[in-house]
Amino acid sequence: xxxxxxxxxxxxxxxxxxxxxxxxxxxxxxxxxxxxxxxxxxxxxxxxxxxxxxxxxxxxxxxxxxxxxxxxxxxxxxxxxxxxxxxxxxxxxxxxxxxxxxxxxxxxxxxxxxxxxxxxxxxxxxxxxxxxxxxxxxxxxxxxxxxxxxxxxxxxxxxxxxxxxxxxxxxxxxxxxxxxxxxx
Numbered sequence: 001x002x003x004x005x006x007x008x009x010x011x012x013x014x015x016x017x018x019x020x021x022x023x024x025x026x027x028x029x030x031x032x033x034x035x036x037x038x039x040x041x042x043x044x045x046x047x048x049x050x051x052x053x054x055x056x057x058x059x060x061x062x063x064x065x066x067x068x069x070x071x072x073x074x075x076x077x078x079x080x081x082x083x084x085x086x087x088x089x090x091x092x093x094x095x096x097x098x099x100x101x102x103x104x105x106x107x108x109x110x111x112x113x114x115x116x117x118x119x120x121x122x123x124x125x126x127x128x129x130x131x132x133x134x135x136x137x138x139x140x141x142x143x144x145x146x147x148x149x150x151x152x153x154x155x156x157x158x159x160x161x162x163x164x165x166x167x168x169x170x171x172x173x174x175x176x177x178x179x180x181x182x183x184x
Contacts, residue, residue: 114176121168131169134159138170139179 111132118125125131134155141151148170156166174180 117172135173139177142179
């Protein structure tokens, strides 16, 4: 090395040791060894590995909790008790008789019959739904025990119309829907 034009760099007497490691270190370019320990590539790699480890640990814990819960849920405890006396005999209940009066079903035929009767009586029915609802309400009241006169007066009050027109509605409703009442 004495024939070189440059003097070797002195590193604590290492230049005089004349070893190959000293020569290799001194001849290395600055780009040959890293100057940063945490490069973006290393940070990304560490993040991906950490995420995989974290997700794996969470999955393992969840699997253990679910298998533990299913094993405790499927455990059945059977308790057997022996009694000294047999249970008392069961006596059948006495038969019960139920009587129910069912009102005739109101059908579309009854509705059409009511509207026809109203037209035959000379009425011009402009809203059939209101007329049908009034007639059905009248029959419901009659079936509940309300007197004919009271139910007819209620038609007159709700319509509003006079008592004679309410009687026409009431009589046609009784004919069409088959409701019968008692006069008071």
